[in-house]
Amino acid sequence: MIPLAHYLILSGILFSIGLAGVLIRKNIIVVFMCLEMMLTAANVALVAFSRAQGTAGVPVYDAQVLSLFITGIAAAEVAIGLALIVAMFRARRTVESTALNSLKD
Amino acid sequence: MFESSLCQILFYVLAAVAVLCAIGVVAYRNPVNSAMCMAMSFAMVAAIFFGMGAQFLGIVQLIVYAGAILVLFLFVVMMLDIHDERSSSNYVHAAVGVLVAGFFAGLVINVSLGLPGATDTPCPAKTLCSSFGELLIGDARTVSAAPASAAQYGGALPELNAAAAARLENPAISEADAAKATSISDVKLLGKCLYTHYNIAFVILSFALLSGTVGAVALARKIRKD
Numbered sequence: 279m280i281p282l283a284h285y286l287i288l289s290g291i292l293f294s295i296g297l298a299g300v301l302i303r304k305n306i307i308v309v310f311m312c313l314e315m316m317l318t319a320a321n322v323a324l325v326a327f328s329r330a331q332g333t334a335g336v337p338v339y340d341a342q343v344l345s346l347f348i349t350g351i352a353a354a355e356v357a358i359g360l361a362l363i364v365a366m367f368r369a370r371r372t373v374e375s376t377a378l379n380s381l382k383d
Numbered sequence: 384m385f386e387s388s389l390c391q392i393l394f395y396v397l398a399a400v401a402v403l404c405a406i407g408v409v410a411y412r413n414p415v416n417s418a419m420c421m422a423m424s425f426a427m428v429a430a431i432f433f434g435m436g437a438q439f440l441g442i443v444q445l446i447v448y449a450g451a452i453l454v455l456f457l458f459v460v461m462m463l464d465i466h467d468e469r470s471s472s473n474y475v476h477a478a479v480g481v482l483v484a485g486f487f488a489g490l491v492i493n494v495s496l497g498l499p500g501a502t503d504t505p506c507p508a509k510t511l512c513s514s515f516g517e518l519l520i521g522d523a524r525t526v527s528a529a530p531a532s533a534a535q536y537g538g539a540l541p542e543l544n545a546a547a548a549a550r551l552e553n554p555a556i557s558e559a560d561a562a563k564a565t566s567i568s569d570v571k572l573l574g575k576c577l578y579t580h581y582n583i584a585f586v587i588l589s590f591a592l593l594s595g596t597v598g599a600v601a602l603a604r605k606i607r608k609d
Binding site: 279280281282283284285286287288289290291292293294295296297298299301302303305307308310311312314315318321322325326328329330332334335336337339340342343345346347349350351352353354355356357358360361362363364365367368373 | 387391394395398401402405406408409414417418421424425428431432435436437439440443444447448451452455456459460462463465476477479480481483484485487488490491492494495496498500501502503538539540541542543544545547548551567572573575576577580581584585588591592594595596598599600601602603605
């Protein structure tokens with residue numbers, strides 16, 4: 279069987295790619311996609327832990343319930359965030375994060 | 384043995400595709416391409432969930448992430464008529480991002496490989512080759528898997544035990560019936576946990592979703608000046 283460590287490494291790599299995207303990209307929609315990817319990486323780690331910590335071959339379902347909650351909250355967050363992006367586009371005609379500099383100038 | 388190592392190879396292939404698609408999300412300039420790569424990556428993660436025996440979460444991942452959230456993203460991208468990101472020659476910015484992410488990835492990999500028992504399992508590629516050898520030359524060698532004990536929790540995941548799950552699901556079941564169980568009913572056990580221990584949290588989650596929808600409508604509608 280595949281060791282827990284490999285699942286955790288996959289989760290860590292997915293999380294870091296999401297982190298790099300959040301830091302590098304300027305298009306807020308793509309930044310948002312990268313945030314979703316980071317949440318998915320957390321889900322992978324949780325499900326792997328639920329298998330690894332199970333007693334007598336039964337997974338710990340608390341971890342999977344937590345993962346389900348993460349998915350639900352992510353759905354709510356996407357709805358709100360995309361509405362905010364639409365509102366921002368209405369106000370500034372752009373979705374680049376560099377355009378949000380009214381406190382700087 | 385041959386089938387199980389094939390499943391292991393499948394995990395590594397799926398993981399590689401998921402990581403490549405995740406890189407595609409960051410690398411493509413066009414947001415539509417990014418969204419498609421994101422869907423592909425999430426579908427691969429769903430397949431990995433299936434492989435881990437978390438069928439319900441795999442389906443949720445497919446329906447919610449690769450279905451609903453992707454459609455929402457594509458809808459907004461097409462509604463807003465966004466042009467490609469202007470090629471900003473800010474390489475310092477990109478280098479800092481890659482450096483921070485690389486540092487984090489190295490940290491996680493180091494910690495994961497340092498878990499007790501993490502490096503005990505034989506490399507699956509090697510296992511597959513030896514299984515091929517078994518098929519070809521009929522050698523009865525068996526590759527010993529790492530013992531799944533509590534102290535070695537970083538090692539191989541313990542095998543799913545259908546009989547124990549059946550006993551947990553229905554404590555009154557007889558030993559003979561429990562032994563007859565062939566697969567774990569993932570959804571039943573998950574639902575049992577969700578609707579007993581986490582019932583209040585589940586209700587709060589539904590309120591969060593409701594307020595999310597109402598808030599999205601309130602934020603995105605046109606504000607009339609009268």
